Amino acid sequence: MPVNRRDFLTLAAGAGMAAGLLAGSRLVRAATPAPIGAVALDGFTTFDPRPLVARAERLFPGQGQALALAWRTRQFEYTWLRTLMGRYTGFWQITEEALGYAAAQLRLPLSGAQRDELMQGYRELRAWPDAAAALQRLRAAGVRLAFLSNFSVEMLDTAVHGSGLDGLFEPHLSTDRVQAFKPDPRAYQMGVDAFALPRERIAFAAFGGWDAAGAKSFGYPTYWVNRLGVPLEQLGISADASGPGLDGLVAFVLGAPRAQAPA
CATH class of the missing domain: 3.40.50.1000 (HAD superfamily/HAD-like)
Structure with a gap:
């Protein structure tokens, strides 16, 4: 049966509305976040980590805050650099190496005993x-x-x-x-x-x-x-x-x- 122009437009409009409703329902579902499992x-x-700062201050009065900041900064810089270079090593070793660098950067004489005491702080978090x-x-x-x-x-x-x-x-x-x-x-x-x-x-x-x-x-x-x-x-x-x-x-x-x- 032939469809005249007015009927065609009516059908097209209805189809468009239905498609819009379907699309709208999809959008509603997509906008609802999945539950966190x-x-x-x-x-x-x-x-x-704050006790690490207090420990550094006790060992190096007046310089502990600066040492802790330099230590933490270098610690994470070393993780990024080692990943980029493909030279991974464990976080404990990186932490110890970063401490040595931070002390040298601040010209602080870091003894073996002081290094061990600061590192022990990570075992006491x-x-x-x-x-x-x-x-x-x-x-x-x-x-x-x-x-x-x-x-x-x-x-x-x-x-x-x-x-x-x-x-x-x-x-x-x-x-x-x-x-x-x-x-x-x-x-x-x-x-x-x-x-x-x-x-x-x-x-x-x-x-x-x-x-x-x-x-x-x-x-x-x-x-x-x-x-x-x-x-x-x-x-x-x-x-x-x-x-x-x-x-x-x-x-x-x-x-x-x-x-x-x-x-």
């Missing part, structure tokens, strides 16, 4: 005051937890046990597994592989702003635990949300609005 955490979100309660809330809600960290497994085991956090975490995702430090994508991929979840269902909790940028660039819904109140890194990408502690992470994971992960 797991959280990968950087170590310092949970373990407090303990949890931030809010950590245990926040992590237990996540586990009680059925959220899986694991550290995704530059730390070695031994360093993480020592900190977890010393902080009384045993039983909360799945096996540690140390960068030793992939021989590449964060923010290399190979490091972040460990979370996807270990949890067997798509990246948009794995939240990443970062301590450093650079780590937050790296995790977000990889595709994780990212929460920046900005405990030290430092400025946002100027890298053209930022975390979905941030706050000074792990209580904000709990709200982010368990239902606070967050940005849709990139396709």
